[in-house]
Amino acid sequence: MNPLVLWFHKLGSPPYFYRFAGRWLPWLYALALLTGAVGLYGGLVVAPADYQQGDSFRIMYVHVPCAWMGMFAYAFMAVNGFIGLVWRIKLSETLAMASAPIGAAFTFITLVTGSIWGKPTWGTWWTWDARLTSELVMLFLYFGVIGLYGAIEDTRQAARAAAFLALVGVVNLPIIHYSVLWWNTLHQAQTVNLLGQSKIDSRMLWPLLTLAIATHVYFFASVFARARAMLLELESGKDWVRTLALEAEHA
């Protein structure tokens, strides 16, 4: 077998993933902290104030990366949920369920900071426009996935039921993305374009992209940390977990 495929198969085994994630975690946390600090410094100090919005535009540096992460986490959850449903891979089910609370946290930050940004910019905390409403629907989908997963006694059955709900909710992702084009919304259209020209000054753009990297790295750190805890609970009867618990005691 191709070594990459072989490694991928090995990664699917809970004890192997537990060790693999444990080795990467400190580095991921450190990298997220470092890029996050650089990005925040760039966004709060280096970037000039906006000619229209003044300093209130700096809310963008927490709002936009979190909005991207809310959608990224949903896609990650759906892909892993799909793999879990089709091939019954325990690790994929675990990763899907681990990403739900993180995505919910990012979506929550997006909604609240957007509301705080909306007050000085639009004159209102909230409006039922397409972008805001579809984002709120995503938060409720996350709550649905988390709630369904928690409501069913058997953890693996729960993961499959919740993964199915997550897959149905994928329809909301393009709606969020295109909402600013399909409908007349108060929310501004896309400014940052990864493939083409961005409609934003480069001094404002680089902190945003740096924070996007930081939140992506943090997402994987958080998923790994959650998945490790969940695997311990899921496999608590297995030998590798017993050995690990006893090792941890002697250390």
Added chain:
Amino acid sequence: MPEFLAMHGYAAYVWSSYAIFAVVLLADLLLPILRRRRALAGLRGRLKREAARGKGAPSPSSAATNA
């Protein structure tokens, strides 16, 4: 520095946004760490009880109590 903190009149909006970002992500950071510790501690307690009950007798109930 006071000028930086004032954000030209937008201080309340900007800093509350950053505070929410920090608080929510800090909670997200700590929860899995506590959960893993709790799982390991619970497991150690169970292994100790099993060891006290009888040497090496594998109890079938151990696999089921993974609440």
